Amino acid sequence: MAKYLLEIRDLWVDAGEKTILKGLNISVREGESHVIFGPNGTGKSTLIGAIMGLPNIKVTKGDILFRGKSLLGILVDERARKGIGIGFQHPPAIDGIMLRKLLEIINSSQAEIKRIALALKLGRHLERDLNKGFSGGEVKACEIMQLFLQNPDLVLLDEPDSGVDIENIKVISKAIRELLQMNLPIGKRKRSAIIITHGGNILNYLDTDVGHVMIDGKLKCGADSREIFSKIKKCGYRDCYKCLSANGEKPSGGK
Numbered sequence: 001m002a003k004y005l006l007e008i009r010d011l012w013v014d015a016g017e018k019t020i021l022k023g024l025n026i027s028v029r030e031g032e033s034h035v036i037f038g039p040n041g042t043g044k045s046t047l048i049g050a051i052m053g054l055p056n057i058k059v060t061k062g063d064i065l066f067r068g069k070s071l072l073g074i075l076v077d078e079r080a081r082k083g084i085g086i087g088f089q090h091p092p093a094i095d096g097i098m099l100r101k102l103l104e105i106i107n108s109s110q111a112e113i114k115r116i117a118l119a120l121k122l123g124r125h126l127e128r129d130l131n132k133g134f135s136g137g138e139v140k141a142c143e144i145m146q147l148f149l150q151n152p153d154l155v156l157l158d159e160p161d162s163g164v165d166i167e168n169i170k171v172i173s174k175a176i177r178e179l180l181q182m183n184l185p186i187g188k189r190k191r192s193a194i195i196i197t198h199g200g201n202i203l204n205y206l207d208t209d210v211g212h213v214m215i216d217g218k219l220k221c222g223a224d225s226r227e228i229f230s231k232i233k234k235c236g237y238r239d240c241y242k243c244l245s246a247n248g249e250k251p252s253g254g255k
């Protein structure tokens with residue numbers, strides 16, 4: 001059985017003055033992709049921020065283990081160097097930072113930059129300022145391009161499909177499949193992922209392994225992600241995991 005790359009135990013997190021995560025557990029094995037669903041404002045991005053060590057997100061209890069070692073107290077750049085990468089939900093546009101220059105800092109291979117840019121239809125964007133005037137879909141593709149070049153072991157994707165049209169979801173999903181090596185069996189994949197999504201479309205193109213629903217600051221369920229999504233559509237967020245539990249699924253958010 002593959003080892004756990006990420007283990008989160010009894011995690012309590014404050015964002016600003018508010019306690020958002022209240023005893024959350026999740027365990028992600030090497031090569032696994034987990035999907036998290038949940039209503040707006042429930043704390044999905046806060047969880048991603050806590051794993052990455054972003055500012056204004058304070059862990060008050062519990063632990064986040066990456067390759068068995070605690071990430072608490074480790075700064076965001078060091079977490080990135082350890083192999084954690086994030087595709088932001090709302091990445092900023094930055095004047096004066098040319099996309100090509102940023103990509104060259106992440107990865108010096110011009111051939112790889114060109115290959116990924118063309119695959120994500122961003123060949124003409126390389127000489128533009130980062131995200132400046134990019135469409136919603138282009139911003140999301142740009143986040144995935146940066147992850148490709150960063151080459152992390154744990155990929156955190158915060159709503160990679162929001163604002164992306166039906167055609168470009170295929171382009172983005174193809175890139176995510178390649179990034180996460182979803183054509184290989186789990187045991188052979190080099191990367192693990194946590195993917196947050198509201199729209200089910202992306203799930204039609206990805207082979208994800210476990211789905212969770214975030215409710216009341218915890219992860220519930222731990223079942224097949226497409227099945228959870230169809231229950232959410234039928235029962236709503238609050239009742240979907242009860243529904244799956246009633247059908248004999250494990251009511252667990254990991255360990």
Ligand SMILES: Nc1ncnc2c1ncn2[C@@H]1O[C@H](COP(=O)(O)OP(=O)(O)OP(=O)(O)O)[C@@H](O)[C@H]1O
Nearest residue numbers: 015016017020039040041042043044045046047056
């Ligand atoms: N820095 C902060 N200061 C105060 N409140 C914050 C801060 N960051 C997040 N919050 C609050 O924490 C709650 C959870 O936010 P979060 O962005 O994690 O939700 P989410 O599940 O990702 O929502 P969505 O589906 O809309 O992306 C929200 O009520 C949000 O306003």
Ligand SMILES: [Mg+2]
Nearest residue numbers: 044045089158
């Ligand atoms: Mg969010």
